[in-house]
Amino acid sequence: MANIRRIAELAGVSVSTVSRVLNKHPYVKEDKRQKVLEAVKQLNYIKNANAVHLSKGKTNSIGVVLPFMNLPYFGEILQGIAGEALKHDYHLHIFQTNYDKSVELDAFHRLKMKEVDGLIISSRSNSLDALLPFLDGANVVFCENLSGEKCKKVFINHYQGVRNGMEYLYSSGHTKIGLCLHRKFGTNSEERIRGFYDSAKAEKHPLLEDWIFNDCYKLEDGRRVVHQWEELENKPTSLIVTSDQVSAGILSEAKKRGIRIPEDLAILSFDNHPIADALDITSYDVPIRKLGEESFKLFLQEDSFASTVLETILYERGTV
Amino acid sequence: MANIRRIAELAGVSVSTVSRVLNKHPYVKEDKRQKVLEAVKQLNYIKNANAVHLSKGKTNSIGVVLPFMNLPYFGEILQGIAGEALKHDYHLHIFQTNYDKSVELDAFHRLKMKEVDGLIISSRSNSLDALLPFLDGANVVFCENLSGEKCKKVFINHYQGVRNGMEYLYSSGHTKIGLCLHRKFGTNSEERIRGFYDSAKAEKHPLLEDWIFNDCYKLEDGRRVVHQWEELENKPTSLIVTSDQVSAGILSEAKKRGIRIPEDLAILSFDNHPIADALDITSYDVPIRKLGEESFKLFLQEDSFASTVLETILYERGTV
DNA sequence: TTGTATGCGTTATCAT
């Protein structure tokens, strides 16, 4: 494999001149530039990226930490990040964790190893304490509302989203509202739970612990929720569901079992993906793509503790 | 940032010994090993990945070329690749092309630059001729049935899939069958079209050019197909649709417009994603995750022109 | 405008 030295030799110039030509620096006489370009062509020369990375101390690539890739949420956020990254000539490294803490830690390790220039944490498994040693001087963007921490963050206002949803359901005559979450832990879920409790308290409406359904990621999980719901003695008359996929599962299973929606059970969903439109699901639009775009913009920002908030918007349809 | 030389200094050994300890090579006396490890701890030393990459001539990462990330197809294939890659300590680079040829070419360029050790082309935009100069000695896996080419490939047997589907519809009493494709060009689509024509010819059934609907990626595209279908003078009584998402759009729009499924229009879908189950869509299971897994396995294989074929399986439901 | 020399941080070869 030809290197810059051989090009210099063949072109009869120094390596620095070759480097200048390759990097389009000014102050190179046209004839030498041509000689270099010829030599490049002749030897089929191609720059070694790793040498550039080592020499420059950066790789122009950013790591994205996420648990899964086959979920619309993460597909959409990736799409947002990738679009923005492409604009700025950055590349994406994927760290798929499956919510495994050690895999997530490895991503931070890679950052320290300078394999990537920064990290976007779209969903976190480790405690902040565990990550702290990796954070100083590192360019990390969190996609959650980390309060008080001095770090970059962008997040959906899940608290307000749920509060709005609760209010909407209360004003539609419901007093017993349940909640379907991705997972119990994690800032985003906690924010939703906080909104859930705060609204119930504010309106002095009942709220039972087993009206909260966890581990709702996929369509199948929605089916499971219907079964769980049916077995409750005291059933909520409506559900706030944090994913259209899960809502779709609920609708499908409810139909099978003769549960009428919204008469027996109202569904207020989040995402507003095309499937919500297709199934006529009332859903809050969650700007996930935008979340991805903004996260990359934050990565580029010098300011090391900027933050961005995004809001949700209601699309009324037939399930409430 | 501390480097290996400073560790050597502090530990009172040579850099080679440090390197040996770091890489768990044998032949290092325990006391020196300890000295080194202490120094590592003391200086908070972390290896520079780019230096390793440069020195070793490889990066332990693989590039995945795909057009979009917010489509279930690509999410699933990524999931498959990522799972297998994780097992073998490989990392994923994403090259999102949006079907832009120059972006795709850039991925091949990066391979030559040794930024990645190999490439998985999950969907291709450039002609093979355009890619040929990049292929010699390069570890590239194509996810399509490239006939005759000496290269690694893994693909779904789309030809047989469509032929089976056609036979199924014919035997269900249909004689006029349409086809919804992602795109007109591309090996996978061409294979499906070939199956489409071959079956019609074999059964001597009619087949019109405008029974083929292109650019069907998302749910919205399914809606559009219904409109197009309605405006046809001579309408097919059934459609083979190469994505459950699109089928979902068709179902939704058909319902709105009072088109009965399968009475007025039968839908035979491909993917068998959960949404097919939820909407009771008859669908051929397409092992996309497996496709991703196999593509990575091929990448690892020495043999530079291995190939793998995967078949589709019918799940009968209510839309035919 | 161009060249020289050094740094980037590691691995690998070859002595000893």
Add this chain to the structure above:
DNA sequence: ATGATAACGCATACAA
């Protein structure tokens, strides 16, 4: 078992 030294390939400060 250990160390000196040469790759690996490029960028860049400094000199000219």
